[in-house]
Each structure stands twice: as C-alpha cells, then as structure tokens.
Amino acid sequence: MDEADEAACIFCEIAADGSAGHRVFEDATAVAFLDARPLFPGHVLVVPRRHAETLTDLSADEVGPFFARVQRIAGAVERGMGATGSFVAANNRVSQSVPHFHVHVVPRNRKDGLRGFFWPRGRYASDEEAARVAARVRAALESGAGDAGPVP
Numbered sequence: 001m002d003e004a005d006e007a008a009c010i011f012c013e014i015a016a017d018g019s020a021g022h023r024v025f026e027d028a029t030a031v032a033f034l035d036a037r038p039l040f041p042g043h044v045l046v047v048p049r050r051h052a053e054t055l056t057d058l059s060a061d062e063v064g065p066f067f068a069r070v071q072r073i074a075g076a077v078e079r080g081m082g083a084t085g086s087f088v089a090a091n092n093r094v095s096q097s098v099p100h101f102h103v104h105v106v107p108r109n110r111k112d113g114l115r116g117f118f119w120p121r122g123r124y125a126s127d128e129e130a131a132r133v134a135a136r137v138r139a140a141l142e143s144g145a146g147d148a149g150p151v152p
Contacts, residue, residue, distance in 0.1 A: 011047045011100035024076070029062070030069040035104065039114065042081035042107040046070050052101045054092045070103045083107035087114070 013019035014033060015026075021033035024044055035043040048066050052058050058066060074086045087106040093099075108114065124130040 009051060009098070009100050011045075011098050011102060012051050015047060015049050025069070025073060027069070029065045032069070032073045032105075039087075039104075039106050040081075040108075040112065042077050042083070044073055044077055044105045045102045046073050046105060047100055047102045053099045054096075054101055055090060056092070057101065070105065074105050077105050077107050081107035084109050 010019060011031075014021035014023075015031040021031075023031065023033045025032040025046075026049075028049060030046055030048055032044050032046040035045050046066075046069060048058060048062065050062070052062075055063075070088065074088050077083065078086050085108045087108050088103060089106075090101065090103045092101075096102075106114075124133070
C-alpha cells in the first residue's frame with residue numbers, strides 16, 4: 001500500500017488522531033476504540049498502529065506485542081461491561097469492511113442473542129477428506145510461502 005492509500009485508511013486516521021473515535025487504549029503498538037456499529041455496547045476494535053491490511057502483513061516481531069494488547073483489551077471489555085466472556089475475532093480480506101487489520105472484541109453473556117459463529121458450519125464427508133485437507137495445510141506450513149517468519 002502506498003502513502004496515498006494509507007492516508008485514506010479510516011483506521012490509520014483514527015490511529016494518527018486525525019479522525020474521531022472513542023478510544024479506550026493506545027500505545028506505540030496498537031490503538032483500540034469502540035466500533036461505530038457495535039454488536040453490543042463495549043464492542044471494541046483493536047488495530048495495529050502501523051498500517052497492515054491483514055494478519056499476515058504483520059511481522060513476526062509485531063504479532064506477539066499486538067496480541068498482548070488484544071488480550072489486555074479483552075479482559076478490560078469483560079470487566080468494564082460486566083460480561084461473562086467475550087468474542088475475539090478478525091477477518092482477513094473477506095468480510096473485512098476496512099482494509100486495515102483489526103480484531104473485534106465483543107462482550108458476551110449467555111443468551112445474549114448471538115449464536116456461535118455467524119456462518120453455517122458443516123462436517124467433512126469422511127476422515128479421508130479431513131486428512132487430505134490437513135495435509136494441504138501442513139504442506140503450506142512446511143513450504144513457508146507467505147509466512148511472516150518462523151514461529152519462535
């Protein structure tokens with residue numbers, strides 16, 4: 001992404017303090033703010049301060065510190081909203097409304113109206129099919145193509 005595209009990113013604007021956002025946290029690594037269209041009050045988005053479109057665009061050195069912030073925000077959302085748990089999720093390109101990596105932290109309580117994941121789930125047709133799918137993922141891990149780096 002070039003500087004013009006980054007300048008047009010609403011999350012980069014919020015992170016740079018150039019756009020409104022109800023911030024709940026910020027440091028050199030991440031900025032967290034209320035989602036403008038929350039599932040429930042207290043729904044927070046956590047974004048890396050540096051523009052990265054997807055999780056795989058974060059360097060290996062950035063992932064741990066970023067997710068340490070997500071972990072901290074998840075606990076604060078649960079405590080602050082009196083929730084019994086939280087839903088923590090991210091999209092990578094598909095269903096990503098803003099092309100800047102972000103993690104949703106949503107306060108959850110039993111019988112709050114959300115049902116599991118928001119898409120239909122299925123089963124593998126057989127153990128053999130599941131084994132073939134697992135082999136494809138393992139092969140991709142072994143090839144390292146597109147990796148941000150080795151797992152520490």
